[in-house]
Amino acid sequence: MSGRPDFAVATDVAAPRGGVAPASRRTMNLAHFLVQAARRHPVRTALLCGDARLSWRELDARTAALAQALSERGIGKGDRVLVHSRNSFEFVETLFAVLRLGAVWVPTNFRISPDEAVYLAQAAGIKAFLCEGQSPSHAAAVAGAMPSLALLARLGPGSFGEADTSTLIEARLSGAPLACADVDYDDPCWFFFTSGTTGHPKAAVLTHGQMAFVITNHLCDLMPGTTEDDVSLVVAPLSHGAGIHFLTQVARAACSVLPEGARFDAGELWRLVERHRVTNMFTVPTIVKMLVEHPAADEFDHSSLRYVIYAGAPMYREDQKRALEKLGGVLVQYFGLGEVTGNITVLPPSQHRAVDAPDARAGTCGYERTGMQVSIQDEAGCLLPAGQTGEICVCGPAVFAGYYANPQANAKAFRNGWFRTGDLGFQDEEGYLYITGRQSDMYISGGSNIYPREVEEKVLAHPAVAEAAVLGVPDPTWGEVGVMVCVLRPGHVLEPEALLDWLAPRIARYKLPRQVFFWEELPRSGYGKITKKLVRDALHERGCLAPAGQDGC
Missing domain, CATH: 3.30.300.30 (ANL, C-terminal domain)
Structure with a gap:
């Protein structure tokens, strides 16, 4: 099925004035970030892994060629494309190929089982499946459950599917590049599946317009001053929060470095920081803790780091102090969920304190992100005063469009226009937010x-x-x-x-x-x-x- 998917949005659209139908809210296709980077910095490195590298021009050309291959299989605007893979150049190519078509990127956590992949495929109503060659059982399970797929292709070597994506790309590189599809603000671009800690995962619908705001906000609040001279180290799977972070690097044509190993290796990460003069990375508090406490943190030069961004959970105060002592003033915390794409609060480097003091605000996850508003509410939806604990609710342009084909979840997640995070916390008199835990x-x-x-x-x-x-x-x-x-x-x-x-x-x-x-x-x-x-x-x-x-x- 092409066109906009049938998901239930959470807010009503205002009635047009004077009976005139509202105009289309044309917006930039997110793939245009890559087009811009390729125009301005064609020969600079976009992706680097070991001795392999792709320039911005090469990455743009390859994703355009893959988009052409998908288009020839009948995949177009609004169609969902499931992608199951570890971090790799090929994985990144699928992102921009899908965006270029105005289709919807549906990445998985590569650690899920074949049965879980089938659930995601069916829940999203996918039209194509791009699967790493190392996961033939996932490919077989999804193909068996959805025999009418327009395309099953591999990322990397393997023995299933029509072909591998590199072969599809190479056969089309000589042709004229496919232009980015026209999109509106509310056109979906990414199904961001929740972690599913309670019941089945739900597909949060992220849109081109919403994501343009998110990327701008990340650059404004998390990594001000990021340019093409910056280098980002990819520490986490690009299928979720790290993928959002990666898009911000593309928007500024900053190189991203992918580790060669499939497993977390703190020593290797610190070696890469020194070798490539890494300036930023995104991860979660437990990984920051493991990096800081590894002996390699003292063996390699990490003075190039400007921003070590952590999210997913607040960092425990004792871990925070150790990280500040080891790394200096580079920590950036943000609080957010997939449904708000990380855009709720920020605690910048200047607000992190290594020593407990009255102005240290120990335990806070920061203040409201630019353009976003937080409300602490009781069970009836009434606003609570400073210092009182309630549910953290949020509104603003970063809030997602709704859950795909799940009106019951949407009804539960929204109240009076506020998105209900399910997290509990309070704000102090100055608006700093403190999370006390999940409701669950x-x-x-x-x-x-x-x-x-x-x-x-x-x-x-x-x-x-x-x-x-x-x-x-x-x-x-x-x-x-x-x-x-x-x-x-x-x-x-x-x-x-x-x-x-x-x-x-x-x-x-x-x-x-x-x-x-x-x-x-x-x-x-x-x-x-x-x-x-x-x-x-x-x-x-x-x-x-x-x-x-x-x-x-």
């Missing part, structure tokens, strides 16, 4: 609300504790009680009772966890985040939540 993370013990993050912040000040996760579990007496899982620093030994004794004078007694477990590591999502769902699943798998009197963990 909060638990009630003996009638009292307990926010796990508050307990986690306290326990991470213990010199032996490297990581911690607290969550509520059912209890016949109190309704719910807290369970804490910790990872100790190398060389440290600690008993649960000793940790609770240390914690007792630092927090109200009713907030103390009832059980403490020590593990070698905490489970992480495909994007490096520690989620309560994964921890809860692991507790069940290990038998840690067995009834009292039975062995656990």
Whole structure:
């Protein structure tokens, strides 16, 4: 199906004045960022991985050729194209080829199972599937479930599909480049699937006009002064937040460096920072922590760094202080969800403090992004005053258009024009936002609300504790009680009772966890985040939540 997909937007369009139909809101196709970079800086490096590199001219030509190949298969404006791949040059080429057509890019987390890929394909109603050659089972599963696909092609070597994308590109490089399709502000360009921590993932519809604002806002609030002389290191999968960050680099023709290895390697990342004089990177707090605590942070020169941007979760204060001591004033925090494309708050380098002080505002995730507004609301949607905890709601041009073909989710996600994040927090008198946790993370013990993050912040000040996760579990007496899982620093030994004794004078007694477990590591999502769902699943798998009197963990 071509044309705009049938998704339910969350807000009503104002009635036209005088009975005149509203004019089309023509906007720039996001692929034009690449066209601009190729015109202004044709021979400068766009992508670099090991000894391989692509110039802006080459990247633009290759994506235009791939767009031509997709067009010949009948893929056009509004059609959804599922892409399953690790970070690679080929993966980037699919992004701009799809955008160029006015089609919709639907990237997956490459760690998902074949069955999960089938769900995403069916939920998005895809017309084509571009799959890395290393994942033949994913290709077979999707092709089997959707036999009418217009195209199944590989990224890289393999034995399935019509051809690999490089072959499709090479056969069309000599032709006239396909122009970027005309698009309107609300035309979809990217289905940004949520992580699915509660139920199935939902496709958040991102549009060309909305994303143009997001990219401008990122450059304004997160990386001011970014130019073609900057170099960005790709640390996270480009299928989600790192992909948004990558688009900002394209908008300024800044080179992006992809590590060669498939696995996270802190030593290799620091080597790349020194070798290529990297100026910015985007990642999540747990990855920043791993980078900072790796010995290579002291072995390689990272003085070129101007912005180390982290998002996905607030950074624990103790981790933040260590990062500032190691890296200096380069940390940038932003708070946002896929549905708001990261554009809710920002805490720039000037607002990060390595030493606790009254003006340090420890625990804040910053102030409202340019053009965005935050509202702290109670369960009825009423505005709460400064200092009171409620649901964090947001409005502004960065808010997505709605969930694809999911009116029930849209009705739940929006209220009175505000997008409901599902996160809990409060603002101080100056508008700085503090996140206390997810609504789903909060638990009630003996009638009292307990926010796990508050307990986690306290326990991470213990010199032996490297990581911690607290969550509520059912209890016949109190309704719910807290369970804490910790990872100790190398060389440290600690008993649960000793940790609770240390914690007792630092927090109200009713907030103390009832059980403490020590593990070698905490489970992480495909994007490096520690989620309560994964921890809860692991507790069940290990038998840690067995009834009292039975062995656990």
